[in-house]
Amino acid sequence: MPAPQISFEFFPPRSVEASFRLHDTVQALAPLGPEFVSVTYGAGGTTRRLTHEAVSAIQRTAGLRVAAHLTCVDATREETLEIARGYAAEGVRDIVALRGDPPKGAERFVPHPEGFADSCELISALRETGDFTIRVGAYPDRHPEAASDTADIDWLRRKIDAGADGAITQFFFEAETFFRFRDACVKAGIDKPILPGILPIENWANTRRFAERCGAKVPAWLDDAFATARSEGREEARSVELATALCSELLKGGAGHLHFYTLNKPQLTRDICRALGIGPSPDTSGRRS
Structure with missing residues (x-):
């Protein structure tokens, strides 16, 4: 089986300490040779400047291909496209285009009066520039706002x-969830790459709450698995075992690319990649040869 392609998601730092943690995370994972890395955009556009700074820093210091998240929240069309043009001027050619979450305290997304109404309008505008590879979000489990x-x-x-x-999925816990979604997409005529999103579980209680908020289905056996692991003091080892098993099933089922949500904490992601046989790239630039 050929080595899979991998990619990593980071989030922009909000403090000096977090900046050092992001730097250390990038340095720890870059030798694994990711196809690209992405940097998130905070809810309500709260990290717009920080995202731009993080993208620029990673591209400049690590030599990695960086995909910048861009949303429709709290900005005019021109302001949003100006950000995109700034990325293009710096040589950033990858965008993860999203509608974005509502600002804190808001119950639902409301477009800016002069902004993009949804992600489709943003994607169309970015496509007209001709400058970017555009990836979008996908949801193997039903999104909380989905009508059906x-x-x-x-x-x-x-x-x-x-x-x-192409698309990157929300995280999920069982390979069958991804395969069912992928097959339904093929049936619907979707022929672009869909990358499975993998969330290494650092803290099961926190991950479970996050999953419930975003609509990811939580299988009962995971509660039992982590309850046992906690009693045995093996939570980290169990997390690596379960994520490695999930990734192995995905690869055997034809997924050729794994996208890891790192939470700016590299150890679990690095251990999972090592367990999968994904080691440092011989290419000193940090890119997979």
Whole structure:
């Protein structure tokens, strides 16, 4: 089996200490040769400047291909496209285009009066520039705002039709969840790459709460697995075992690329990659040869 492609997601730091942690995370994971890394955008556009700074720093210091998250929240069309043009001027050619979460305290997304109404409008505008590889979000489990069980696939179809080059999924816990979604996408005529998103579980209680908020289904056996691991003092080892098993199933099922949500904490992601046989690239630039 050929070595899979991998990619990592980071989030922008909000403090000096967090800046050092991001730097250390990038340095720890860059030798694994990611195809690209992405940097998130805070809810309500709260990290717009920090995201830009992190993207620039990673590209400049680590020599990695960086995908910048860009959302429709709390900005005019021109302001959003100006950010994109700034990225293009710096040589950033990858965008993860998202509608974005509502600002803190808001119950639902409300477009800026002069902004993009949804991710499809943003994707179309970015595609017209001709400058970017555009990836979008996808939801193997039903998104909390989805109107029906098929709505997420319908929305992904619209985003692909608008010009997206591929998608990265929300995290999930069982390979069958991804395969079922992938097969439904193929049936719907979606032929662009869909990268499975993997969230290494550092703290099960926190991950479970996060999953419930974003609609990711939590299988009962995971509660039992981590309860046992906690009693045995093996939570970290169990996390690596379970994530490695999930990734192995995905690779055997035809997924050729794994996207890891690192939470700016590299150890679990690095251990999982090592368990999968993904080692440092011989290419000293940090890119997979």
